Amino acid sequence: MPPGVVLDSPRTEDGAVLWRIARDSRVLDLNSSYSYLLWCRDYAATSIVARDATDPLQAPVGFITGYTRPDAPRTLLIWQVAVDSSRRGQGLAGAMLDALALRAGATCGVDVIETTITPGNKASHRLFTSFAERHSAAVAREVLFDAGAFPEAGHEPEVLYRIGPLTADRP
Known part of the structure; x- marks a missing residue:
């Protein structure tokens, strides 16, 4: 965990800061x-924020939004991962992901993490691949949405990463 940061659940009043990040x-x-x-409410x-512990308001400096899939309630789909530019390169995204997976496992019975990543997003590829390695979990990849599924031109395909099973005794 990077120094000066605490992890917490998001609150409604965090929504504007998450949007800005x-x-x-x-x-x-x-x-x-x-x-x-709405996501914060x-x-x-199934989401997490990293707060600046040195800030009297403890403003968010990073977040992960996620939800359990209605048709697969033991699967946590990670929607977005973002870290403020002032906190990048400190391992904060990985720390948030580890903490969220642990919490969602304990409270919701989550044992699989899913996310989608475009081929050009190398940072997300590294984040989720290293998460799987830390948790000794398999990673399956397949195209979930081809580029042609999106209404705007130039959108890359979204590749589904399915990581699991995760077990409660792993960090």
Whole structure:
């Protein structure tokens, strides 16, 4: 865990900051600001924020949003991972992912992590591949949505990463 950071569940009042972090990433598909407010309210149990412990307001400096799949409730789909530019390169994304997987396993029975990654997103590929290695879990990959499924031109395909099974006795 990087120094000066604490991990927590998101709160509704974090939504605007999460939206700004996502916008400033210049990599993520930006959802509406309203959706981040709802996400912090409705999916707090399956999401996580990293807070600046040195800030009196403990403002978020990173987040992961996720949800359990309705048709596969032991599967946590990771929607977005973002870290403020001032905190990148410190292992914060990996620490958040490890903590969220542990918490979701204990509270929701999650034993599989899924996410989608475009072929050009090398940082996300490294994050989820190293997560699987740390947890001695298999990784299966397949194209979930081909580029032609998206209405806008130039969208890369979304490759589904399925990581698991995870067990409670692993970090």
